[in-house]
Amino acid sequence: QVHVVESGGGLVQAGGSLRLSCAASGRALSSGDMAWYRQAPGKEREGVAVIRWGGGITYADAVKGRFTISRDNAKNMAYLQMNSLKPEATAIYSCNFRILGLVRYDYWSQGTQVTVSS
Numbered sequence: 001q002v003h004v005v006e007s008g009g010g011l012v013q014a015g016g017s018l019r020l021s022c023a024a025s026g027r028a029l030s031s032g033d034m035a036w037y038r039q040a041p042g043k044e045r046e047g048v049a050v051i052r053w054g055g056g057i058t059y060a061d062a063v064k065g066r067f068t069i070s071r072d073n074a075k076n077m078a079y080l081q082m083n084s085l086k087p088e089a090t091a092i093y094s095c096n097f098r099i100l101g102l103v104r105y106d107y108w109s110q111g112t113q114v115t116v117s118s
Helices: none
Strands: 003-007 010-013 018-025 033-039 046-051 057-059 067-072 077-082 091-099 105-108 112-117
Touching: 003 091, 003 105, 018 033, 018 091, 018 112, 033 067, 046 067, 046 077, 057 067, 077 091
Parallel strands: 010 112
Antiparallel strands: 003 018, 018 077, 033 046, 033 091, 046 057, 067 077, 091 105, 091 112
């Protein structure tokens, strides 16, 4: 059984930094894609960044140059380093571990609140 547990988040002033972490159990993170999504109040969920099983990385335009996604295979953890945070980054952030094969499996974290004050 696969579980994904997220930590980090909180309140930070504009321009500050936060790091989110996601720990996976039951399956190696390197066997799938790990992505972060966020959902702000009244808005649809949007993708923030993804690190693929092969190591390829994609960022949303809104966070390029400020956010960094990474993975530690030995610890089976993924990280989202968020720098130069803006108030519009305020949202609930969730990580998604996706395993692709004949069937697609999605495992979600519980989500964490990130609030950036102006």
